[in-house]
Amino acid sequence: MTSARPITIKDIAKRFHCSPSTVSRALNDHPAINEDTRRNIKEYALEVGYQKNEVSLSLLNKKTATLGVVVPSIGHYYETAVIEGLHAVLQPLGYTLNICVTNENYLLEKEYLTKLLSNRIEGIFLSVAQETYDAGYYEHLEQVNQRHTPLIFIDREYETFETSRATVDDYHGAFAAVEHLIQMGYRHIAHLKGPNGLTVTEQRFKGYIDCLRKYNLDISEELIINTNFKVESAIVPTKRLLDLPLPPDAIFGVNDQVAIGAMRVAKDRGLRIPQDIGLVGFDNSPITAYTYPSLTTVGRPGRKIGMEASRLFLNQLNASEDFRHENIVLPAELIIRESTLRLS
Amino acid sequence: MTSARPITIKDIAKRFHCSPSTVSRALNDHPAINEDTRRNIKEYALEVGYQKNEVSLSLLNKKTATLGVVVPSIGHYYETAVIEGLHAVLQPLGYTLNICVTNENYLLEKEYLTKLLSNRIEGIFLSVAQETYDAGYYEHLEQVNQRHTPLIFIDREYETFETSRATVDDYHGAFAAVEHLIQMGYRHIAHLKGPNGLTVTEQRFKGYIDCLRKYNLDISEELIINTNFKVESAIVPTKRLLDLPLPPDAIFGVNDQVAIGAMRVAKDRGLRIPQDIGLVGFDNSPITAYTYPSLTTVGRPGRKIGMEASRLFLNQLNASEDFRHENIVLPAELIIRESTLRLS
Numbered sequence: 001m002t003s004a005r006p007i008t009i010k011d012i013a014k015r016f017h018c019s020p021s022t023v024s025r026a027l028n029d030h031p032a033i034n035e036d037t038r039r040n041i042k043e044y045a046l047e048v049g050y051q052k053n054e055v056s057l058s059l060l061n062k063k064t065a066t067l068g069v070v071v072p073s074i075g076h077y078y079e080t081a082v083i084e085g086l087h088a089v090l091q092p093l094g095y096t097l098n099i100c101v102t103n104e105n106y107l108l109e110k111e112y113l114t115k116l117l118s119n120r121i122e123g124i125f126l127s128v129a130q131e132t133y134d135a136g137y138y139e140h141l142e143q144v145n146q147r148h149t150p151l152i153f154i155d156r157e158y159e160t161f162e163t164s165r166a167t168v169d170d171y172h173g174a175f176a177a178v179e180h181l182i183q184m185g186y187r188h189i190a191h192l193k194g195p196n197g198l199t200v201t202e203q204r205f206k207g208y209i210d211c212l213r214k215y216n217l218d219i220s221e222e223l224i225i226n227t228n229f230k231v232e233s234a235i236v237p238t239k240r241l242l243d244l245p246l247p248p249d250a251i252f253g254v255n256d257q258v259a260i261g262a263m264r265v266a267k268d269r270g271l272r273i274p275q276d277i278g279l280v281g282f283d284n285s286p287i288t289a290y291t292y293p294s295l296t297t298v299g300r301p302g303r304k305i306g307m308e309a310s311r312l313f314l315n316q317l318n319a320s321e322d323f324r325h326e327n328i329v330l331p332a333e334l335i336i337r338e339s340t341l342r343l344s
Numbered sequence: 345m346t347s348a349r350p351i352t353i354k355d356i357a358k359r360f361h362c363s364p365s366t367v368s369r370a371l372n373d374h375p376a377i378n379e380d381t382r383r384n385i386k387e388y389a390l391e392v393g394y395q396k397n398e399v400s401l402s403l404l405n406k407k408t409a410t411l412g413v414v415v416p417s418i419g420h421y422y423e424t425a426v427i428e429g430l431h432a433v434l435q436p437l438g439y440t441l442n443i444c445v446t447n448e449n450y451l452l453e454k455e456y457l458t459k460l461l462s463n464r465i466e467g468i469f470l471s472v473a474q475e476t477y478d479a480g481y482y483e484h485l486e487q488v489n490q491r492h493t494p495l496i497f498i499d500r501e502y503e504t505f506e507t508s509r510a511t512v513d514d515y516h517g518a519f520a521a522v523e524h525l526i527q528m529g530y531r532h533i534a535h536l537k538g539p540n541g542l543t544v545t546e547q548r549f550k551g552y553i554d555c556l557r558k559y560n561l562d563i564s565e566e567l568i569i570n571t572n573f574k575v576e577s578a579i580v581p582t583k584r585l586l587d588l589p590l591p592p593d594a595i596f597g598v599n600d601q602v603a604i605g606a607m608r609v610a611k612d613r614g615l616r617i618p619q620d621i622g623l624v625g626f627d628n629s630p631i632t633a634y635t636y637p638s639l640t641t642v643g644r645p646g647r648k649i650g651m652e653a654s655r656l657f658l659n660q661l662n663a664s665e666d667f668r669h670e671n672i673v674l675p676a677e678l679i680i681r682e683s684t685l686r687l688s
Contacts, residue, residue, distance in 0.1 A: 075424045099443035112440060119463045231630050264634040286575050290608040
């Protein structure tokens with residue numbers, strides 16, 4: 001460097017193939033920058049005689065150490081587990097989380113993103129609202145990218161939108177649940193479905209249908225009834241199923257709540273579980289290990305999703321110019337318990 | 345008004361015995377100001393020839409319509425119900441909520457409050473972290489008051505701190521639960537307690553003890569065992585209780601999860617519920633109506649607490665000078681179900 005022009009943060013960034021804000025963070029000992037990178041950048045800065053320009057740095061340095069978490073709801077075990085995973089990784093690094101609940105509403109989601117950006121949060125974890133997803137709205141996400149704020153999809157996501165994501169494979173989880181029922185000898189399997197149109201509903205429904213097809217079992221419309229995910233919404237549908245001329249010998253519930261509602265109705269009818277009827281839920285909420293009988297279910301690794309999403313965020317923050325978005329899909333895990341363990 | 349000095353917002357505020365920001369909101373059709381007040385203020389402003397001073401107003405008008413909700417956790421049914429109640433009232437008025445989880449940590453609570461204030465939120469709903477409560481820290485709350493930002497306690501609170509609050513009467517809820525067990529003929533009543541020191545634990549424990557005293561029943565240390573609120577934490581304690589030379593004929597659980605864990609152990613031992621052993625939980629989480637047998641429990645009106653807290657916030661926002669803080673205590677409600685309904 002022979003020029004008399006003073007060395008700037010941009011010069012250093014160019015040298016390390018990273019962003020100016022990474023350099024700024026490294027020089028200011030920001031905890032999100034790994035130690036080697038910090039040391040290398042600081043040594044180089046010293047070597048080339050870099051001098052802080054306090055004025056131009058003031059904006060870059062004004063880090064809020066705040067992250068936004070935008071989710072459709074916090075009423076279920078899975079979402080709180082994801083948030084717990086985010087906390088577990090990010091709080092020790094000095095980050096705080098602003099949790100925003102959209103109630104599946106697009107306008108609210110958009111408003112939250114705008115407000116988070118204007119509060120200069122450093123990253124956003126987003127599970128897209130159903131309305132947003134259905135309508136295919138993108139622009140409010142593009143404003144996040146334009147601000148170079150890392151955006152990580154958790155749970156519900158746009159497949160075609162270019163960003164990192166950590167999601168669970170619901171489809172194969174549902175498939176495995178129904179396959180297990182078939183292997184246990186159940187043949188006439190009903191499905192207590194979620195509300196139509198929700199991604200999570202349709203993925204699990206598809207897993208159910210495809211598995212029945214694979215084993216050449218009949219798909220019967222009268223064995224598929226909607227619920228709203230709540231335990232009480234399973235009561236009337238289950239009664240209807242058990243009143244059929246040919247009632248089901250197993251029920252696959254869209255989630256644990258619904259399967260527990262079905263369990264109650266089956267017991268009130270004097271049915272033995274799993275001998276007379278098999279039951280499977282979804283989510284592996286803590287209670288399912290202690291119902292009587294305990295409930296076979298499909299576990300979604302919520303906490304792990306939160307931790308993986310944190311890692312994706314930190315990677316992007318420290319990214320060099322050849323950074324590529326990552327797509328993490330964690331498997332859902334079948335957990336076999338008493339409610340299906342029919343030994344014939 | 346004969347003076348040539350132009351009429352200011354402060355003059356109007358004095359006339360209506362309200363704060364300047366209420367006047368500013370009324371003139372700008374802020375939804376939180378009721379219609380009559382808005383109309384009266386606007387008519388008066390027109391009458392006295394008030395002219396907006398754009399510069400001095402710019403700060404006042406820069407409302408964020410954002411509120412902070414600072415809670416120790418979001419993992420239980422009760423907290424999400426409170427937040428749902430806040431959403432139900434405040435979202436239609438155009439407010440968004442920033443939810444912050446302190447994990448019972450004082451430093452984190454303090455940091456969240458500072459960040460929320462620096463983001464110019466318009467009000468804070470707070471359930472004090474256990475650490476804060478135990479140490480009696482106040483200063484971080486006083487900074488909220490100094491900024492004239494409404495602060496509403498929900499759930500856990502400082503009795504002596506001067507602010508509005510909406511809480512549930514846990515003590516009498518627990519008392520009623522134990523009294524009901526006694527009326528059903530149970531005499532040797534155990535308590536699966538929460539972690540020592542937590543307010544919610546100690547209030548329920550006190551209700552249990554005082555009720556036993558009232559009915560001259562023995563208080564036995566071996567019948568009181570700690571849990572951590574989680575379903576799995578009830579398993580070993582319940583086994584220990586049932587292995588006693590004189591086992592309990594009823595168990596009062598600190599929450600529903602713990603009572604459901606106890607239910608599982610009792611069933612595995614072949615005990616009939618409620619004939620051989622009675623069980624009571626706390627919270628009225630949705631699942632309790634559908635366990636087999638259904639669980640007697642104490643309902644906390646979480647959604648209603650959220651709605652009352654919203655009302656307290658709006659009252660304070662529109663307050664005149666003689667504003668007094670309000671203290672709302674909602675009763676907990678005993679819900680009698682199959683797990684205690686022993687008809688002798």
